[in-house]
Amino acid sequence: MSALAPTLQAFFTDRLLQQRGASPNTVVAYKTALGLLVRFAGERAGKRPCDLDIVDLDATVVVSFLEHLEKDRRNGTRTRNNRLAAIHSLYAYAALRHPEHAALIQRVLAIPAKRYQRNLVTYLSDEEVDAVLAACDVTTWTGRRDRAMFVLAIQTGLRISELAALRCSDVTLGPGANVHTVGKGRRERRTPLVAHTVEVLRPWLAERHVDDDAPLFPTTTGRRLSSDAIERRLWLYVRKAGAHCPSIATKRVTVHTLRHTCAMRLHAQGVDVAVIALWLGHAQVSTANVYLHADMAQKERAIARVAPSAVKPGRYRPPDPLLAFLEAL
Numbered sequence: 001m002s003a004l005a006p007t008l009q010a011f012f013t014d015r016l017l018q019q020r021g022a023s024p025n026t027v028v029a030y031k032t033a034l035g036l037l038v039r040f041a042g043e044r045a046g047k048r049p050c051d052l053d054i055v056d057l058d059a060t061v062v063v064s065f066l067e068h069l070e071k072d073r074r075n076g077t078r079t080r081n082n083r084l085a086a087i088h089s090l091y092a093y094a095a096l097r098h099p100e101h102a103a104l105i106q107r108v109l110a111i112p113a114k115r116y117q118r119n120l121v122t123y124l125s126d127e128e129v130d131a132v133l134a135a136c137d138v139t140t141w142t143g144r145r146d147r148a149m150f151v152l153a154i155q156t157g158l159r160i161s162e163l164a165a166l167r168c169s170d171v172t173l174g175p176g177a178n179v180h181t182v183g184k185g186r187r188e189r190r191t192p193l194v195a196h197t198v199e200v201l202r203p204w205l206a207e208r209h210v211d212d213d214a215p216l217f218p219t220t221t222g223r224r225l226s227s228d229a230i231e232r233r234l235w236l237y238v239r240k241a242g243a244h245c246p247s248i249a250t251k252r253v254t255v256h257t258l259r260h261t262c263a264m265r266l267h268a269q270g271v272d273v274a275v276i277a278l279w280l281g282h283a284q285v286s287t288a289n290v291y292l293h294a295d296m297a298q299k300e301r302a303i304a305r306v307a308p309s310a311v312k313p314g315r316y317r318p319p320d321p322l323l324a325f326l327e328a329l
Helices: 004-019 024-045 059-071 077-097 099-109 126-134 141-156 160-165 195-208 227-241 246-250 255-268 273-280 285-294 296-306 321-328
Strands: 178-182 188-192
Touching (some): 004 077, 059 077, 059 099, 077 099, 126 227, 126 246, 141 160, 141 195, 227 255, 273 285
Antiparallel strands (some): 178 188
């Protein structure tokens, strides 16, 4: 067995599991990325993956692998960058164990992430939120479950993985009502619940009649709802809501859209972006700046303050044909 195989194994058992305490989702993501890499490198070198050495995975091979992801596997830029992040993490660990390959490892670590267009976030208006919630048939058990689940998601901005992992004991409805989650990066947080959310969750918890460790939002058989199932339920309600609220039919609505909706509601109420980042469980405050860019109302208020009132509105017209050509580029 070559030097690569034990290093790769130690990366998972030592670095990810013991040192970083990585979540199962992180382990799966890294396992997928590095598994694809060693398969690609093995086919390219004509070797079995266990026979590959570190020199078989130099910067040229890694760049070719990233191109393979985009062209052959039709992966998007974000997926490509996520795979590269896993590779960078492995090579940073390998640098400590194999200083003889320091130059090769540094060249791989120097491969930059690919830039991509960052679109404005999609979020729901108050009318669209009401339409989605009204689509839940509260005369049925699944309708009551789904309404409680989406009311909680819209108010707290939980990630879909956090929503699916909730247990009955994670919700406190007494004084200081809150929901407890362990989110991305194993960051623990408690998110306050407003009175309306408490009113919706209280009868749902009373209806559950189960132990504290049971899933808060289970399937009809009592098991935990999967992320795909939650997305499917939301899609059904959005399609139903489109009959009464045409604007929602033009949007691609996912559970992450509900998270954006929560953030935009907080921002509209004047909550500081640092608090929004804390509320949503972001590791960095700058991540929440995307909500500043999405708020057109704030931009309109800003331009209203600075626009000179005495200036006659008009359009700039270049005085020269050459300048007009350059202006039109």
